[in-house]
Amino acid sequence: MLSNNSSQQQTEFNLVQVNRTWIRQSQHCQQAEGRSSAAKIYESKSDHGLSWTVVSPIVFTYRVIQCKNILDARNDTLLWGHLGDQELKATISNSKPVKRFVVIDETVNQLYGSQVTQYFEARKVVHKILPLPTTEENKCMALVTKILQEVHSFGIDRRSEPIIAIGGGVCLDVVGLAASLYRRRTPYIRVPTTLLSYIDASVGAKTGVNFAGGKNKLGSYVPPVATFLDRSFVQTLPQRQISNGMAEMLKMALMKHRGLFELLEAEGRTLLQSKLQSCESSERSEQEDSATASTRIAIETMLEELAPNLWEDDLDRLVDFGHLISPELEMSVLPALLHGEAVNIDMSLMVYVAQQRGLLTAEEKARIIQCMLGLQLPVWHQDCTLALVQKALSERLKHSAGSLRMPLPTGLGSAEIFHDMSEDILCKAYCKWTDELSSSGNK
Amino acid sequence: MGKTHLGDTNNKEKKTEFSLVKVKGTWKRKVGKNLNKNTMDCVSAAKIYESITEKGTSWTVVSPIVFTYKVSETQGLLDPSNDTLLLGHITDSQQLEDIKKNTKPLKRFVVMDQVVYKIYGSKLTEYFKARNVLYQILPLPTTEEKKSMELAMKILEEVHKFSLDRRTEPIIAIGGGVCLDIVGLAASLYRRRTPYIRVPTTLLSYIDASVGAKTGVNFANCKNKLGTYIPPVAAFLDRSFMQTVPRRHISNGLAEMLKMALMKHRGLFELLEAHGQFLLDSRFQSDNSIECNRLEAASLSTRIAIETMLEELAPNLWEDDLNRLVDFGHLISPELEMKVLPSLLHGEAVNIDMSYMVYVSWESGLLTEEEKLRIIRCMVGLELPVWHQDCTMELVQQSLRNRLKHSGGLVRMPLPIGLGQAEIFNDTSDEILYRAYEKWCDELSTSSDSSGDP
Numbered sequence: 001m002l003s004n005n006s007s008q009q010q011t012e013f014n015l016v017q018v019n020r021t022w023i024r025q026s027q028h029c030q031q032a033e034g035r036s037s038a039a040k041i042y043e044s045k046s047d048h049g050l051s052w053t054v055v056s057p058i059v060f061t062y063r064v065i066q067c068k069n070i071l072d073a074r075n076d077t078l079l080w081g082h083l084g085d086q087e088l089k090a091t092i093s094n095s096k097p098v099k100r101f102v103v104i105d106e107t108v109n110q111l112y113g114s115q116v117t118q119y120f121e122a123r124k125v126v127h128k129i130l131p132l133p134t135t136e137e138n139k140c141m142a143l144v145t146k147i148l149q150e151v152h153s154f155g156i157d158r159r160s161e162p163i164i165a166i167g168g169g170v171c172l173d174v175v176g177l178a179a180s181l182y183r184r185r186t187p188y189i190r191v192p193t194t195l196l197s198y199i200d201a202s203v204g205a206k207t208g209v210n211f212a213g214g215k216n217k218l219g220s221y222v223p224p225v226a227t228f229l230d231r232s233f234v235q236t237l238p239q240r241q242i243s244n245g246m247a248e249m250l251k252m253a254l255m256k257h258r259g260l261f262e263l264l265e266a267e268g269r270t271l272l273q274s275k276l277q278s279c280e281s282s283e284r285s286e287q288e289d290s291a292t293a294s295t296r297i298a299i300e301t302m303l304e305e306l307a308p309n310l311w312e313d314d315l316d317r318l319v320d321f322g323h324l325i326s327p328e329l330e331m332s333v334l335p336a337l338l339h340g341e342a343v344n345i346d347m348s349l350m351v352y353v354a355q356q357r358g359l360l361t362a363e364e365k366a367r368i369i370q371c372m373l374g375l376q377l378p379v380w381h382q383d384c385t386l387a388l389v390q391k392a393l394s395e396r397l398k399h400s401a402g403s404l405r406m407p408l409p410t411g412l413g414s415a416e417i418f419h420d421m422s423e424d425i426l427c428k429a430y431c432k433w434t435d436e437l438s439s440s441g442n443k
Numbered sequence: 444m445g446k447t448h449l450g451d452t453n454n455k456e457k458k459t460e461f462s463l464v465k466v467k468g469t470w471k472r473k474v475g476k477n478l479n480k481n482t483m484d485c486v487s488a489a490k491i492y493e494s495i496t497e498k499g500t501s502w503t504v505v506s507p508i509v510f511t512y513k514v515s516e517t518q519g520l521l522d523p524s525n526d527t528l529l530l531g532h533i534t535d536s537q538q539l540e541d542i543k544k545n546t547k548p549l550k551r552f553v554v555m556d557q558v559v560y561k562i563y564g565s566k567l568t569e570y571f572k573a574r575n576v577l578y579q580i581l582p583l584p585t586t587e588e589k590k591s592m593e594l595a596m597k598i599l600e601e602v603h604k605f606s607l608d609r610r611t612e613p614i615i616a617i618g619g620g621v622c623l624d625i626v627g628l629a630a631s632l633y634r635r636r637t638p639y640i641r642v643p644t645t646l647l648s649y650i651d652a653s654v655g656a657k658t659g660v661n662f663a664n665c666k667n668k669l670g671t672y673i674p675p676v677a678a679f680l681d682r683s684f685m686q687t688v689p690r691r692h693i694s695n696g697l698a699e700m701l702k703m704a705l706m707k708h709r710g711l712f713e714l715l716e717a718h719g720q721f722l723l724d725s726r727f728q729s730d731n732s733i734e735c736n737r738l739e740a741a742s743l744s745t746r747i748a749i750e751t752m753l754e755e756l757a758p759n760l761w762e763d764d765l766n767r768l769v770d771f772g773h774l775i776s777p778e779l780e781m782k783v784l785p786s787l788l789h790g791e792a793v794n795i796d797m798s799y800m801v802y803v804s805w806e807s808g809l810l811t812e813e814e815k816l817r818i819i820r821c822m823v824g825l826e827l828p829v830w831h832q833d834c835t836m837e838l839v840q841q842s843l844r845n846r847l848k849h850s851g852g853l854v855r856m857p858l859p860i861g862l863g864q865a866e867i868f869n870d871t872s873d874e875i876l877y878r879a880y881e882k883w884c885d886e887l888s889t890s891s892d893s894s895g896d897p
Contacts, residue, residue, distance in 0.1 A: 015754060015757060015758045017758070019866065020766060020768065020865070020866055020867050021706075021707055021755075021768060021864075021865070022754045022755050022757075022758050022759075023754060024750070024753075024754050037757070037758030038758075039757040039758045039760070040757075041753055041754070041757055048515070048516060048517045048518050048527070049515070049516025049517065049518065049680075049742075050515075050516050050746060051513060051514070051515040051516065052513070052514045052515075052749070052750075052753055053511065053512070053513050053514075053534070054510070054511065054512050054513075054514070054674070054753060054756075054757045055509060055510075055511050055757075056509070056510045056511075056656075056757050056758070056760040057507045057508065057509045057510075058507065058508050058509075058510060058672075058760060058761050059505060059506070059507045059508075060504075060505075060506045060507070060508060061503065061504065061505050061506075062503070062504050063501060063502070063503050063504075064501060064502045064503075064504070065499075065501040065502075066498070066499030066500055066501060067498060067499065068498065068499070141592070141596060145592065148662065148663075148669065149663065152662070152663050152665075152668070155848070157848070157851060157852070158765075158848075158849050158850065158851055159765075159851045160851065180671065181669040181670065181671070182668065182669060183668065183849065184657065184658075184659065184667075184669075184670045184671055184672050184762070185671075185672065185761065185762075205506075206635065207635075208635065211599065211603070212599075212600065212603045214603075216635075217603070217633065217634065218599065218632040218633060218635075219632065219635045220631065220632070220635055220636075220671065221508075221635050221636065223504070223506075255469075256469055292499075296500055299502070300472070300502075303472075303491055303502055303504060304463060304470045304471060304472050304491070305470050306504075307463055307470075307487070307489040307490075307491055307504045307506050308463045308465070308470055308487030308488075308489045308506070309470075309487075310489070310506045310508060311508050311636065312635070312636075315609075315610075316468065318468070318469060318470075398606070398608070398609075399609050399634070400609065401608060401609050401610045401611065402608070414469070415468075415469070416467070416468055417468050
């Protein structure tokens with residue numbers, strides 16, 4: 001039988017680099033002169049032999065930068081925004097020609113492709129632009145392989161020539177995965193062009209593709225070196241896509257930020273109509289306009305939740321709200337529902353569950369649903385059957401290490417995670433939800 | 444801790460450092476270092492730095508992720524009375540107790556090299572049956588030629604059908620380096636991270652592939668072009684698997700051992716010099732009838748090899764630093780290995796590379812003639828090839844050009860500067876490389892260009 005680990009003698013070793021060679025030193029030894037590592041090795045002995053435990057921290061650092069006119073040739077951001085001042089100085093003094101590989105969503109290419117090309121030509125950057133149909137149905141390993149083949153033929157430096165992804169969530173996820181795999185890690189940059197990717201896909205570490213009918217079953221947690229947020233891309237989005245992005249904004253509001261909720265309640269319509277563009281006068285004023293405020297708060301709240309849990313060590317995640325049922329729903333009706341729409345339907349049902357459990361008042365529930373409708377989001381769907389809901393929840397149980405981990409609002413802008421759900425409450429909530437909202441129909 | 448200052452530009456910049464604290468399940472950013480621990484569940488090691496200028500707000504996220512993994516020697520891994528294979532990765536004693544008390548059968552998915560399966564498959568099956576484990580064993584031809592994304596996807600299809608718990612049912616890989624690398628990659632991708640365990644069955648994988656973080660597959664005819672740096676939760680090292688390894692493959696593993704010796708450990712070098720033949724003959728099995736000092740050679744050499752490797756890998760798990768002593772023997776060998784696939788094993792190619800580099804060292808005045816001879820003699824004693832006709836000067840130059848490309852513009856060439864000491868060089872002249880090549884060919888091309896098997 002394996003001996004009880006806690007009773008084993010463990011020797012802790014620090015690691016010090018002396019003349020390019022790393023050596024381990026036990027605590028009792030005189031520290032050698034040299035660079036110290038944050039990593040440690042613990043050695044212990046048992047009947048079977050020696051055992052070593054390696055503890056190695058890897059620090060992920062990435063920037064999320066708001067900017068305007070990212071495709072203006074006078075703007076450095078796209079090329080250098082990922083570097084700090086020191087690195088920038090070193091790079092600029094290097095006379096080597098700058099090289100960049102860009103993956104751009106096909107649709108985005110039609111709208112902005114020529115501007116992207118002009119940017120690189122004006123800056124004399126050796127570049128290759130790869131337009132791809134980055135849709136949910138194409139979000140698979142084969143697309144990743146295609147990108148890798150092109151990147152490999154083009155040839156990029158291992159560390160100093162980040163791959164740039166310009167597009168919506170699917171594009172950013174797929175390129176992120178390709179970059180994570182190439183040479184085991186290749187720096188990449190995200191430029192989100194939809195509202196959804198602006199506040200969601202761009203600010204976390206997740207990359208991925210679908211697999212075996214399951215959403216995002218394969219991927220990595222490697223963040224980009226930088227994300228550049230230029231809200232002007234959102235102008236060319238169809239209305240439906242704007243609403244789509246608002247769903248994720250609403251999610252953060254419901255989970256953590258009453259102020260954001262009230263803003264969406266009051267200004268939702270205006271934000272939709274203006275496509276979250278700030279008008280000239282508001283730019284000059286001291287006060288933040290609602291488009292600026294709402295996107296800023298959405299990102300801040302998202303970063304708060306993601307930064308301490310980048311690799312999902314903790315499976316209790318508020319940002320999972322709206323994501324327990326929606327993956328099943330989204331995949332089963334593909335491509336009828338956009339991601340945010342499916343998320344909203346999930347959230348809508350969960351709001352009924354919360355009310356049924358006494359966590360929300362009827363008034364709060366009504367306000368939330370009103371807000372969703374104001375954002376022109378679907379609040380019900382005929383394919384979101386009770387059977388689908390139950391299946392999704394049992395999948396959740398399977399994939400979340402045996403506990404439901406259901407985020408539910410406990411007020412407007414506050415939430416908690418629950419580990420159980422009675423069938424009875426679920427059914428009652430589902431029935432009320434259908435009774436009250438099915439007349440709003442499908443989108 | 445907020446501060447306002449003028450940045451390099453004319454814009455006024457306000458910078459703030461935020462800590463992240465968890466209060467009743469919700470993370471909140473907080474300024475300042477004096478955090479009241481009574482009001483929070485915990486503080487994160489991550490930080491957010493906010494910078495506000497006229498252009499807008501930017502944030503820098505700094506998030507440390509701690510990788511922890513075990514490398515454990517064990518004996519009789521497939522003996523049903525040995526818990527290691529099933530529970531050896533668990534470090535929390537409470538968790539261990541809970542599992543032992545729980546009568547629910549454990550579930551495990553195993554990928555096994557098909558050659559290893561022929562020899563040990565039934566023993567593994569008996570182990571799982573005796574321990575009442577729900578299992579699936581997937582035997583695969585994990586060869587260098589098949590080391591591709593396709594094979595990784597095949598594994599993923601089977602893993603997905605089998606249905607594993609996200610965190611508590613690690614995938615087990617049993618085989619040589621190729622098997623461990625592919626399974627590691629598949630596990631890294633599944634659900635973005637799935638725990639996996641490595642059981643190396645060759646000497647090479649025992650001291651090399653099993654103890655680091657690298658996973659990978661070949662791509663576009665290049666070695667290990669795609670992969671991750673995700674370590675297994677544990678690697679279980681049982682030397683008894685080596686009994687069934689052909690002699691050539693033991694030599695193969697000895698090359699990586701020699702690499703560590705040449706770079707960092709004179710004692711290991713002397714051990715290989717003195718006992719190389721014995722280790723080959725005995726297949727690294729410890730035999731109680733043999734006299735004491737020889738008995739030690741197998742366990743001692745593997746231990747030193749692992750310790751030196753861990754020393755070099757732990758502080759540089761994700762290769763932030765491209766200057767790596769463990770790259771010795773790996774500048775030219777990837778090209779060579781892929782060019783003549785499958786005629787050279789990985790370690791054999793590595794040794795040919797090292798052999799040439801020893802000449803470069805000597806030509807550069809870093810090694811004496813005697814040291815050079817000792818090293819080459821040791822390599823020959825380990826029955827490793829020290830020269831190869833396909834390792835032409837063009838291949839050497841091509842490899843070094845690729846190295847330059849892939850290493851951020853510097854060649855970062857590790858070279859021995861004594862027996863068991865090394866440094867990294869960026870400025871070895873073409874002249875030296877060429878002269879060393881000539882001498883290397885002159886002196887060694889008469890030895891066989893295949894492994895030293897009789």
